[in-house]
Amino acid sequence: MVELRNVSVTYSNGVDALNDVSLKINDGEFVFVVGKSGAGKSTLIRLLLKEITPSKGRINVNGFDLKRLKKTRAYKLRRTIGFVFQDFKLIDSMDVFDNIAFVLRCTDSSERYIAKRVPYVIKLVGLTEKAHSRPSELSGGEQQRVAIARALVNDPQLIIADEPTGNLDPALSTEIVELLQAINKCGTTVLMVTHEHDLVKNFGGRTISLQDGRVIFDDYLIGDRN
Ligand code: ADP
Numbered sequence: 001m002v003e004l005r006n007v008s009v010t011y012s013n014g015v016d017a018l019n020d021v022s023l024k025i026n027d028g029e030f031v032f033v034v035g036k037s038g039a040g041k042s043t044l045i046r047l048l049l050k051e052i053t054p055s056k057g058r059i060n061v062n063g064f065d066l067k068r069l070k071k072t073r074a075y076k077l078r079r080t081i082g083f084v085f086q087d088f089k090l091i092d093s094m095d096v097f098d099n100i101a102f103v104l105r106c107t108d109s110s111e112r113y114i115a116k117r118v119p120y121v122i123k124l125v126g127l128t129e130k131a132h133s134r135p136s137e138l139s140g141g142e143q144q145r146v147a148i149a150r151a152l153v154n155d156p157q158l159i160i161a162d163e164p165t166g167n168l169d170p171a172l173s174t175e176i177v178e179l180l181q182a183i184n185k186c187g188t189t190v191l192m193v194t195h196e197h198d199l200v201k202n203f204g205g206r207t208i209s210l211q212d213g214r215v216i217f218d219d220y221l222i223g224d225r226n
Contacts, residue, residue, distance in 0.1 A: 018044065021214065036211070042162070092134055125146070207221050
């Protein structure tokens with residue numbers, strides 16, 4: 001669960017990036033966050049990861065009260081969140097399997113668990129045949145699937161996808177949103193930040209729109225495909 005209560009962020013240069021934002025995302029929801037460049041989307045994500053602290057207001061993420069969570073303990077919060085970036089951030093000297101296993105090795109999982117868990121998430125994203133390919137041998141859509149598998153491998157409560165389709169053409173973008181929705185149906189909360197209105201219009205669902213640091217819309221849209 002994600003909850004912001006009257007949250008404002010003023011950066012040190014005096015810019016009000018978020019202004020009295022309140023919102024609640026329940027476990028199991030799929031939410032689009034939309035807004036033009038400068039609307040405050042990245043600031044919202046950085047708050048949820050406790051990379052920055054709000055100037056005002058309270059934030060709860062996955063049971064953590066971020067005001068009470070010490071910076072040195074923020075890794076505990078981040079372990080409950082899977083993150084998908086626009087530019088994939090895969091390591092090309094490693095194959096698909098090792099890119100995903102890397103996350104588990106960082107948290108000292110046993111090789112026995114890795115040998116079970118990694119093929120499972122690779123299968124979920126439909127890339128079993130490519131498990132031993134390097135990222136550079138894959139298409140953009142396939143690379144983003146690897147990144148989604150990597151975000152899933154720790155079994156997070158929440159996936160935050162930051163413009164995950166920003167580098168993909170419309171057909172692949174649709175596939176990536178379909179994949180995130182399938183993952184959501186299995187119980188993971190998904191927050192997808194995008195500025196692609198066509199995609200949101202097509203899928204519909206709960207959409208939070210930011211403008212100049214304020215929530216100007218938070219409601220359910222009926223998608224064109226529904
Ligand atoms: P978005 O992700 O929607 O493009 P941001 O959250 O990055 O929006 O930015 C919101 C506002 O805060 C913008 O006016 C931006 O210029 C400003 N901003 C973002 N990051 C910083 C920062 N580190 N220092 C100062 N101002 C910032």
